[in-house]
Amino acid sequence: MDLKNSTILITGGTSGIGLELVKQLTDLGSTIIVTGRKADALAETKKQFPNVFTFQSDVSKAIDIEQLYLDVTSQFPNLNIIINNAGLMRLIDLQDTSLDLENINVEIATNLTGTIQMVHQFLPHLLKQKSAGIVNVSSGIAFMSYSSAPVYSATKAGVRAYTQALRLQLEGTNVKVFEMIPPGVKTKLQDDWIKQPNDSMMMNADEMVKVAIKGLLADKKELKPFVISIIKLAARIFPNTLLNFGHREFKAIKKLQKEKLS
Ligand SMILES: NC(=O)c1ccc[n+]([C@@H]2O[C@H](COP(=O)([O-])OP(=O)(O)OC[C@H]3O[C@@H](n4cnc5c(N)ncnc54)[C@H](OP(=O)(O)O)[C@@H]3O)[C@@H](O)[C@H]2O)c1
Numbered sequence: 001m002d003l004k005n006s007t008i009l010i011t012g013g014t015s016g017i018g019l020e021l022v023k024q025l026t027d028l029g030s031t032i033i034v035t036g037r038k039a040d041a042l043a044e045t046k047k048q049f050p051n052v053f054t055f056q057s058d059v060s061k062a063i064d065i066e067q068l069y070l071d072v073t074s075q076f077p078n079l080n081i082i083i084n085n086a087g088l089m090r091l092i093d094l095q096d097t098s099l100d101l102e103n104i105n106v107e108i109a110t111n112l113t114g115t116i117q118m119v120h121q122f123l124p125h126l127l128k129q130k131s132a133g134i135v136n137v138s139s140g141i142a143f144m145s146y147s148s149a150p151v152y153s154a155t156k157a158g159v160r161a162y163t164q165a166l167r168l169q170l171e172g173t174n175v176k177v178f179e180m181i182p183p184g185v186k187t188k189l190q191d192d193w194i195k196q197p198n199d200s201m202m203m204n205a206d207e208m209v210k211v212a213i214k215g216l217l218a219d220k221k222e223l224k225p226f227v228i229s230i231i232k233l234a235a236r237i238f239p240n241t242l243l244n245f246g247h248r249e250f251k252a253i254k255k256l257q258k259e260k261l262s
Helices: 016-028 039-048 062-075 103-127 150-169 205-217 226-237 239-261
Strands: 007-010 031-036 053-056 079-084 132-137 175-180
Touching (some): 007 016, 016 205, 031 039, 053 062, 079 103, 175 205, 226 239
Parallel strands (some): 007 031
């Protein structure tokens, strides 16, 4: 993809991977539009990168997506790339009865339905551009469910499946479909977890985004660092070992929670 002359909409561009995308894509000369739920975070992003355009919009709300589409396509008719990056990752104990039916669905509404509805809303516009792209952000967890974040795991496997089907259906059109597949990355994603991920196993956001941009420039359909290829292979060869390795974390978290209560 030509990123220099592109107009790119990034959902959830006020923190972590999204904010790093803003930085690196701005450096390349792209026109950047950023969304997020929090007005103060959007204002901070605008302060840091005065050339970007910000819109307060919640991807988990269909009405926000419809309004975003009207606002963005009228102000930026050349919009040609959308990056569905906004996401939440919650630590969920499936035996926790305090989560009601609405609440248990929040990550699905954001990570999965949000991505699907964004694509559905913007696709007709993208199909009219000379060259266009859709980047959906999944995760290494799409290959191996992570028991501490069961709903998140389901959403990321869903994003991967949806993105593969979308790519096939758009074959032969002007819209290229990419899947960004980050491993663990140092961001605010798990800031409210009682146990933080092991820093030494996490990638820096700038490195992840460098890999993604290199892949986008070369039209690689999967934007992923080498460690994801290892996870993908391991998930095929010894899936249970990988699942149980991740599940050790859930057991450690439960123990911590118990200790805190006693
Ligand atoms: N960090 C990792 O280890 C990792 C690994 C694999 C995949 N990923 C994926 O990478 C993406 C970015 O995550 P991150 O790690 O950069 O997390 P982050 O630092 O927490 O950033 C998340 C961004 O999404 C926005 N957001 C959350 N809910 C939203 C909603 N309903 N509507 C619009 N914006 C929303 C947040 O802003 P507001 O709160 O203001 O809305 C924020 O800008 C996610 O899809 C995540 O699943 C991350």
